[in-house]
Amino acid sequence: MSTLPVYFLSHGGGPWPWMLDQYGGRYDALKASLEAIPVELGARPRAVLVVTAHWEAPEPRISSSAAPGMIYDYGGFPDYTYRIRYGAPGAPDVAARVQALLGAAGMVSHLDGERGFDHGTFSALAPMYPDAGVPIVQLSLKQGLDPAEHLAMGRALAPLRNEGVLIVGSGLSYHNLRQFGGAGAQASHVFDAWLRETMALPPAERSARLLAWEQAPAARQAHPREEHLLPLMVVVGAAEQDAGHVQYHEEAFMGALAVSSFRLGTAGTA
Template sequence: MAFETMECSMLPTYFLSHGGGPWPWMKQEFGGAYDVLDASLRDIPRQAGGKPAAVLVVTAHWETPEFGLSAGAQPGMIYDYGGFPPHTYQIRYGAPGSPALAARAQALLREAGIAAGLDAERGFDHGTFSAMYPVFPEADVPIVQLSLKRGLDPLEHLEAGRALRPLRDEGVLIVGSGLSYHNLRAFNGAGAAASHQFDDWLRKAMALPPKERGIALMNWEHAPAARAAHPREEHLLPLMVALGAAEEEAAAVVYHEDAFMGALAVSSFRFG
């Protein structure tokens, strides 16, 4: 069955800082550490004007030689974390997949000269299910995951976002799921200074005119504390896809904390 275009206004795109591990299922253990993030995620349907037809999640937790799209109708679960309580390895987030959306996204990428494959076996990783559960707790919105392309070239991911832009007119919400700060070896007070320096630069870059913003983000490695904040940039690259799909549109901060996990600065953004 072909993916059908819906009559709707163009949806925004998002870059979400998705938090750590299976946090939505550990609120008691974390106390109120995730309350602000949780509230920001729950507000997305209101911002987007209701439930979308489907969601395309660009996940920081999946890398392939070329772009990959999860194409199963009923994706399983991937518990890609360690050291959490036993019950977090029994989580089920039962949102359906959408083989039709996967095929549509693949076609758009290929039309732009971008190689992309389909993976009918890929399950939901925690970059997807931990971010999407607060947004759609009933698990009633189809979700397709887009991988990162190995090499992590920011321009290639920006160009993928450009190719996928038509999905926004078809009822598809494009979400980049990563973290604006991701240095697990300093995910505490030791990373505070770097996280604040990089987050301050990132929020200022988002407020620039579109062309200047794009140049700044393509050259993110030159930002203050860039490599201290992202020793490896896989959690930043989903931002480039979300940006590419809304390149000429304004950005807004939809989530920000100065003391996430006690000390870190983190943010999420909406385009459009």
């Protein structure tokens, strides 16, 4: 089986795929970029492993239910968005494989048979696979949010790319909810430019810059807390020797913000 690329996705806000008629086209570019991924891959993956910004644990946890439920981890949205369903199956065998790979790298992790899909997962995957036909496993971040630990997690999981498992990091390249709009425009543009420049660098230099991401211009204005950036570290670790490409970029997301998604590796090889 050919080696799958990996993706870091800026997943947007809340349950946006179920609210497109209320957003007046503001999500059109993001939606199109997500819809393009299955076309790029050329064939459905065996499963998708989502490293989600919306789950943290003292040691990494892996969703292992065969039929995950839903977690409505947002507030202030219409009532119907707390009843939406994305009925993709889980993949207990893939969850066990993830745990084994982490264990082989000396990392303790835990299977979680209760964890449902959070919006970082279902809002990103619904435009990609609207029929919910591809099994999904979620992987948490590790508390402490150490970039080096998350790069190492990705390195451990790299064999999945040759086993038909698509590795996706779901976060946001800008995540400062107190300045989500015009107030955050300058910081988002400065940081996003640094991030796009970094992702285009040769592998060793790219990893070194990501490890020191707090030194980037406007870093803490863009990410007062870095949980929405850390999924990027995992996907970079899983494809550390591959070139990075901008998968999606917008200069005026939600009217003012610069946001990006990235692919590492060659698409169209599934």
